[in-house]
Amino acid sequence: MLMHFKSRMARVSALVRAGAGAGVRLLVSGSGIVIQQYGSCARACMRWVKADPKAAAALIAPAAAAVVCALLAGIVLPLMHDLRPGGIQPALKERRGGAFMASRKAFLQQELQLARDDSIGLSIECVDSAAVLQIKGVHLRCAHIANIRINLPLRYLQKRYRATAFPDDIFRLRDQWSTIPKNPIKVRKAPADSIQAGSIQSEPRQEEPTDVYCMLVFDRRLIIEMRQKEPMALRAAAKIGWYHFRFGLHSFADVASSLVRRRLPESWHVLRIDVSREDARAIYRALPSKAGLALRLE
Amino acid sequence: MNAIPQPALPASKPRPGRGRLVLAGSAIGLVLASAILMAAPFLRDACYAVAEWGGPPMALSDFSDTALVKDATIEKQIADLQRKYSRLVPQDAYLVVSTSDNTFELRKGVIVIRKGVCSTGSYVLLTSKDSGQRWMFKTPRGMFRILEKEEDPVWHRPDWAFVEEGKPVPSPGSPERDEYGVLGAYAMSLGQGYMIHGTLYQRFLGMPVTHGCVRLGDEDLEAIFKALKIDSKVFIY
Numbered sequence: 001m002l003m004h005f006k007s008r009m010a011r012v013s014a015l016v017r018a019g020a021g022a023g024v025r026l027l028v029s030g031s032g033i034v035i036q037q038y039g040s041c042a043r044a045c046m047r048w049v050k051a052d053p054k055a056a057a058a059l060i061a062p063a064a065a066a067v068v069c070a071l072l073a074g075i076v077l078p079l080m081h082d083l084r085p086g087g088i089q090p091a092l093k094e095r096r097g098g099a100f101m102a103s104r105k106a107f108l109q110q111e112l113q114l115a116r117d118d119s120i121g122l123s124i125e126c127v128d129s130a131a132v133l134q135i136k137g138v139h140l141r142c143a144h145i146a147n148i149r150i151n152l153p154l155r156y157l158q159k160r161y162r163a164t165a166f167p168d169d170i171f172r173l174r175d176q177w178s179t180i181p182k183n184p185i186k187v188r189k190a191p192a193d194s195i196q197a198g199s200i201q202s203e204p205r206q207e208e209p210t211d212v213y214c215m216l217v218f219d220r221r222l223i224i225e226m227r228q229k230e231p232m233a234l235r236a237a238a239k240i241g242w243y244h245f246r247f248g249l250h251s252f253a254d255v256a257s258s259l260v261r262r263r264l265p266e267s268w269h270v271l272r273i274d275v276s277r278e279d280a281r282a283i284y285r286a287l288p289s290k291a292g293l294a295l296r297l298e
Numbered sequence: 299m300n301a302i303p304q305p306a307l308p309a310s311k312p313r314p315g316r317g318r319l320v321l322a323g324s325a326i327g328l329v330l331a332s333a334i335l336m337a338a339p340f341l342r343d344a345c346y347a348v349a350e351w352g353g354p355p356m357a358l359s360d361f362s363d364t365a366l367v368k369d370a371t372i373e374k375q376i377a378d379l380q381r382k383y384s385r386l387v388p389q390d391a392y393l394v395v396s397t398s399d400n401t402f403e404l405r406k407g408v409i410v411i412r413k414g415v416c417s418t419g420s421y422v423l424l425t426s427k428d429s430g431q432r433w434m435f436k437t438p439r440g441m442f443r444i445l446e447k448e449e450d451p452v453w454h455r456p457d458w459a460f461v462e463e464g465k466p467v468p469s470p471g472s473p474e475r476d477e478y479g480v481l482g483a484y485a486m487s488l489g490q491g492y493m494i495h496g497t498l499y500q501r502f503l504g505m506p507v508t509h510g511c512v513r514l515g516d517e518d519l520e521a522i523f524k525a526l527k528i529d530s531k532v533f534i535y
Contacts, residue, residue: 058319059326066327067334074338079345101372108379115386119440120535133535135441137386139408140394140535152343183436187423191464252336267342282398286439286535 074255078265103298109168110294111137120286121170123294124224124273131226131275133286140286143279146229150297153267171218171293177243178214178284179236211236212280215243218293223247223270226284228277271295391525393494395512395534397437400504402514404522412521415504417497417513418534426461433458435509442488442532447523451485451495453477458509482516484523488532494522 049056107125114121115137123132129145176182191197213227213236232240251268258265275283334341387407394403397418404412419437426432455475460467468474482496497503497513507513512534514522526532 055316055319058316059323062320062323063327063330066324066331070331070334070338074335075341075345078338079342101376105372105376105379108376108383112379112383115383135533135535137383138388138392138394138531138533140533141396183421185421185423185434187425190424190426190461192427193464195464197462197464248336248339251339252332255335255338265338268339278399282396282535285398288439 073259074265078267100298103296106168107294107296110170110296113168113170114292114294117292119288119291121292121294122283122287123296124271125296126271127296127298131273131279131283133283141279141282143275143283145273145275147272147274149272151268151270151272154269154271154297157269171220171222171295173216173218173287173289173291173293175217176214176284176287176289177246178212179239180210180212180214180281180284182285212277212284213240213243214280214284215247216287216293221266221268222293222295223268224293225270225272226280227272227274228280229274230277271297388531390527390530392531392533393522393526395437395532397439397506397534400506402512402518402522404525406525411525412518414515414518416515416518417503417508418506419508419510420506424458424462431457431461433461433509437508437510437512437534438490438492439534442492442534444486444526444528444530444532445489446487447526447528448485448487450483451481451493453481456491482514482519484519486523486526494532495519 107123111123111134114123114134117135120133120135120140123134124130124145125132126145126148129148131143131145132139133141133143191200211228211230211232213225213232216224216226218224227240255265389407391404391406391411394405395416395418396402400416400418402414402416403410420435422435424433424435453476455477457467480498481493482498485493485495487493492510492512494512494514496516496519499507499513500515503513503515
């Protein structure tokens with residue numbers, strides 16, 4: 001019995017070894033073919049350039065010019081714009097000096113401004129890892145932020161000014177995308193008579209638990225990405241990928257319109273926060289279309 | 299001296315396809331440029347990493363002595379702002395309702411006196427077949443005030459209550475519209491037909507089932523009715 005098992009195991013391992021060997025050989029030969037193809041293509045191009053340099057220049061020059069223009073306009077000049085001293089936001093000397101206190105003061109001023117609004121607003125305090133829904137100075141819901149990530153432009157800004165680096169004004173919501181509907185509307189047609197009404201099941205249905213992710217686009221090029229801290233299903237992840245693609249298109253349109261208006265495109269400052277699913281859902285649904293945001297980074 | 303006859307050079311003709319090559323080059327360039335512009339934000343992000351390697355973005359010399367001296371002033375300003383901000387919280391009892399979780403909190407200042415479950419709007423959009431009218435059963439969000447308090451309230455059924463049951467809608471003011479006992483022992487009006495009241499369907503508490511009102515359990519309703527006065531604030535989110 002043992003011998004039989006051993007011989008079967010040996011056969012299986014031999015098969016695995018053979019399979020792996022064949023795979024490696026296939027990979028090597030495949031990449032060889034690719035290299036050969038590209039090599040021959042490059043050699044053909046070189047031959048063509050040597051044979052007819054003017055024709056080659058006629059093809060390559062406009063393409064290269066467009067690429068260089070795009071690199072300059074899309075990357076080099078905006079970076080120069082962002083990285084020059086005081087380029088993104090003018091920093092107050094006071095704020096740079098009394099870093100922590102000044103950022104606290106700026107945040108309180110933002111919160112007071114938020115309290116003047118008649119609608120619900122959001123305040124995010126990264127120091128305390130708290131996202132708070134509030135109206136008229138009353139904290140309605142305080143969500144603990146499990147994880148905070150900021151993109152490089154925002155991190156650079158934060159390090160540079162050691163404070164909020166934003167003026168004391170609150171941010172205003174401009175656009176929002178989410179994996180859940182803002183209002184979970186269920187359409188129901190009125191019954192024709194009381195008999196039909198009696199046959200309709202009146203038991204309420206709880207909303208199905210769906211993964212929550214939302215992208216809140218504010219003015220002054222600030223984006224808050226809020227997502228649940230619990231792991232997400234593949235479908236929601238695909239939807240998030242789609243939102244990022246849409247944001248890519250939006251950003252492309254933004255760069256193009258800036259260039260048309262002869263202005264340098266600027267960077268987006270992205271803050272990503274992970275909160276619990278319930279908190280994310282409650283916050284997203286409570287925020288009105290032009291909600292205010294008070295933000296404190298450091 | 300005899301000149302060696304040279305073979306006649308072919309007349310230089312404009313090369314066909316040069317214009318096409320320029321066009322093709324421009325088209326390729328446009329495609330590549332679009333791709334670069336599309337990826338520009340991400341590429342710029344990556345460039346910031348390089349900028350960060352160049353040293354700390356802020357030198358220590360930037361923390362000037364004059365700025366540090368100002369800290370005492372800022373502390374006083376912060377204390378003032380903090381005082382101003384904390385004064386915004388109502389010192390009387392007020393109610394906070396979550397339509398997302400279907401829960402409530404009765405608070406006084408920042409202290410939670412009582413909390414529990416409630417029922418809020420079901421987000422059903424009812425459409426009438428005959429008139430084409432639509433009713434959205436949602437609880438409004440924002441800040442409200444208690445406008446009226448009533449014991450043993452009578453429900454004056456609106457049109458949708460009849461449409462929902464497939465019954466003919468009676469004329470306004472008809473006694474058919476009055477229903478007793480369905481709103482529980484107390485009701486508090488928030489305006490525009492929205493109320494905080496009790497329910498016969500206690501088992502649905504904690505679920506979004508109402509037509510826009512806030513339903514509470516009997517004990518919670520009594521406690522809230524006693525705690526809130528006319529003009530007390532109700533926050534719904």
